[in-house]
Amino acid sequence: MIKSLERVFSEFVIFLGAARLRALFLLIAGTGLVSLMLNAVQGETWVVPVQSALMLIAAFGSAAIIVTRMEREDRQRWIALLVPALGLIVLGVFFLPNWALALVGAAIGWIVAGLIVFRGRAPIEYQKAIRHLRHNEYEEAVKVMDGMIKDEPNQPNHYRFRAELLRLWGKLDRARRDYQKMTEIDPTSAVAFNGLAEVNLQAGRFTDALAAAHKAAELAPGEWVALYNLGMIEDRLSQSQNAIEHLTQALSAGVRDARHRLLIRFYLVRAYARLGDTANAQAELITLRKDKSGISEWTTILASDQAETLRAVIGQDVELATQLISGELDVMALGAAS
Incomplete structure (x- = not known):
C-alpha cells in the first residue's frame, strides 16, 4: 500500500513538473500560513469569512494548476467535473453554512459520478490495440485506432496513440502526420510538438526536429522531457553550448529514471569534449558512472523486438556511454570522433 502511494505520488510529481509543483506548494503553504496566523486574531467577525476565502483560493488555485497541465480533452472533462463541485462548496461555505457538510458531500459525489459517466470507450479500444501490439500485430493495432479516429476525429490523444504505434511499426511519415494533426487540433x-520532434529526430530530419522541440519547450517550460529531447537534437547538430544549457535545465527539473539521466550525462560529456573543456567533461564522466545502472535498463529495452526504431536513434549512444564508463573510450577522443 505504501509503495503504491509512493508510486502515485512520484507519477503526480513528474506529471506536474517542477515549476507547477513549486507553484502548488507555495499556494497551499501561503494560504495555510495566513489562515493559521488569523487564528491569533480574537473577537473579529471578519476572520472566519477571510479564512473561508483563503480555503477557496487554495482549492480553486490548486485545481487550476493541475487542470491546466492536462491535454485539452482531459482538461475539458475535469473542468466539467470540478466547476459544479466547487460551486457547491462555495454555496455551502458562504451562503448555506448549515448545509455546508451536505453540499461538500454532494460535490464529492458529483466528481465520483462524473468520472464514471464521462468515461469513454477509449480505454477498451486502447487495450485492444495494445493486445495486438504485444503480438507484433502492428497493422491490426493501427486499424483499431483508425476506427476510433473516424468516430472521434478531434481527439488528439487518439492521434498520439496511433502515432506511437506507427513509430514502433517503423512508419515514421504516417506518425509525423498524426503528430502534425495534433498540433492543428x-x-x-x-x-504534440514533443512527439513531432521525436519522430523527426528518428527520421533524421534534425532541422524540423529542432524547431518542434523548441516549440515544445516553450509550451512546457521546466518540463524535463522537452528539454531532454531538445538537448539530444542539439547534440546531433553539434550545437554543444545550447545542448549543455538545455540538458542542465532538464536535470534541474528532475529526471527520475537512471536511463535518461545516463544519456543526459553522456550528451553533456560529449558536448564539453567537443568544446575542448576537459575539466567539465571529466566531471560529467564521474557523474555518468554513478548512473551506470541505466545501461542495464537500456540493454533490456533495446533488446525488445519493438525497439528497432529506438535502437536506430540511441543504440550507438548507449554503446559509447558503456565504453566511457568501462574506460575503453577516452573522454576527449569522444569529442574528436563526433
Whole structure:
C-alpha cells in the first residue's frame, strides 16, 4: 500500500513538473500560513469569512494548476467535473453554512459520478490495440485506432496513440502526420510538438526536429522531457553550448529514471569534449558512472523486438556511454570522433 502511494505520488510529481509543483506548494503553504496566523486574531467577525476565502483560493488555485497541465480533452472533462463541485462548496461555505457538510458531500459525489459517466470507450479500444501490439500485430493495432479516429476525429490523444504505434511499426511519415494533426487540433499541446520532434529526430530530419522541440519547450517550460529531447537534437547538430544549457535545465527539473539521466550525462560529456573543456567533461564522466545502472535498463529495452526504431536513434549512444564508463573510450577522443 505504501509503495503504491509512493508510486502515485512520484507519477503526480513528474506529471506536474517542477515549476507547477513549486507553484502548488507555495499556494497551499501561503494560504495555510495566513489562515493559521488569523487564528491569533480574537473577537473579529471578519476572520472566519477571510479564512473561508483563503480555503477557496487554495482549492480553486490548486485545481487550476493541475487542470491546466492536462491535454485539452482531459482538461475539458475535469473542468466539467470540478466547476459544479466547487460551486457547491462555495454555496455551502458562504451562503448555506448549515448545509455546508451536505453540499461538500454532494460535490464529492458529483466528481465520483462524473468520472464514471464521462468515461469513454477509449480505454477498451486502447487495450485492444495494445493486445495486438504485444503480438507484433502492428497493422491490426493501427486499424483499431483508425476506427476510433473516424468516430472521434478531434481527439488528439487518439492521434498520439496511433502515432506511437506507427513509430514502433517503423512508419515514421504516417506518425509525423498524426503528430502534425495534433498540433492543428491543439496548437498549445506541448505533447504534440514533443512527439513531432521525436519522430523527426528518428527520421533524421534534425532541422524540423529542432524547431518542434523548441516549440515544445516553450509550451512546457521546466518540463524535463522537452528539454531532454531538445538537448539530444542539439547534440546531433553539434550545437554543444545550447545542448549543455538545455540538458542542465532538464536535470534541474528532475529526471527520475537512471536511463535518461545516463544519456543526459553522456550528451553533456560529449558536448564539453567537443568544446575542448576537459575539466567539465571529466566531471560529467564521474557523474555518468554513478548512473551506470541505466545501461542495464537500456540493454533490456533495446533488446525488445519493438525497439528497432529506438535502437536506430540511441543504440550507438548507449554503446559509447558503456565504453566511457568501462574506460575503453577516452573522454576527449569522444569529442574528436563526433
